[in-house]
Amino acid sequence: MIQEFGEDLLLISPPAFLERLDATLNKSGCSYRRDRVIYNDYSINSVQRLDSYKSKSTDIYFWKDKFFENQREYRIVLTGTEISEPLTINIGDISDINTKVKVSEFLKNLEVFVKK
Secondary structure: OHHHHOOEEEEEOHHHHHHHHHHHHHHHOOEEEEEEOEEEOOOOOOHHHHHHHHOOOHHHHHEEEHHHHHHOOEEEEEEOOOOOOOOOOOOOOOHHHEEEEEHHHHHHOOOOOOOO
8 A cells, every 4th residue: 555655755844834824825815724623522412512513613624523533633724715616725835844755764763652
């Protein structure tokens, strides 16, 4: 399966990437929200989720069932914008905030910790 992804991997600095994304979206006048996803047990009704849904809060875009907790998602949501086609946001050249690494070298030094 690893062969399907190619020989190289690109590591991008998250703070620098988000800083550039913020600058671009703010300059374009887009309203947006970005945050980590919160994982809840969807088998239990949550007053907070229900209130958020009723009030049309953007919080609803950042909740997901606890089953998917291992994904550790971060989302960027454009608010107040309805689109019917994919949207491309050009944040400029990112060559100064990334590092190209051989997948084999990355995996050789990779340590994985499993949460109990």
